Amino acid sequence: MRPNLVTRTLVSLTTVVGIAAGTLAGASTSFAASESAQQPQVVAAAPAAQLATVNLGLSTNQAKGVQRWLARFWGYTGEIDGQLGTNSWKAFQRHLKAHAGYTGEIDGIVGSGTLKALQRHLKASWGYTGEIDADPGPGTRAAFARFANWCVTSF
Structure with a gap:
């Protein structure tokens, strides 16, 4: 791990x-x-x-796409700079709380609860096939990149 x-x-x-x-x-x-x-x-x-910036392997352009999606739907008001920092992750946690079983605080910290919820989100729609184990390994990163690429083309 x-x-x-x-x-x-x-x-x-x-x-x-x-x-x-x-x-x-x-x-x-x-x-x-x-x-x-x-x-x-x-x-x-x-x-x-x-x-703290936690892009989980995303390029700056991919992370900007995610930030645009977060701004449109999940209350992200920060700069679209391609750096998934605290405020980006707070917005993402709001999404994960609503749709992926996240039960932690909306604190922007990418801990095990956030990672497990992210993996559930990626498993539901983005081709993640691994365990829900909070390990952001290659499978998690690849599925997160697929999600981010969709964000880039959609927002």
Whole structure:
């Protein structure tokens, strides 16, 4: 079974933030008093969950098709950028809740519940023949690509 991509992304992000915080905490007072440190610094940070992109093997164009479908039918209001991030997956979870037995929170996290519901959706109409096991392996990815290709041509 493959590690959850979201978990790996969040762990990596947490590590980077921890290193950055440790580096800042170790800065000397002489550096803080220097002229360059007196210049205003702008740091933009996004919540960690919004940084996760889980395209499950889709190309940017395929993911844009899915986002257009989500925007038309499932309340996606984000940018059509081909990056299936938190808001894309929240919209997809709304679809999965209505049609594929998803019972989890609408949180945009692509965990086992979301993956199992996605597999049920793909099994019902998109040629997925594998187990409902939350493993986004080649069969899941191929069926998701078929669905995405339909989205590209339809929306």
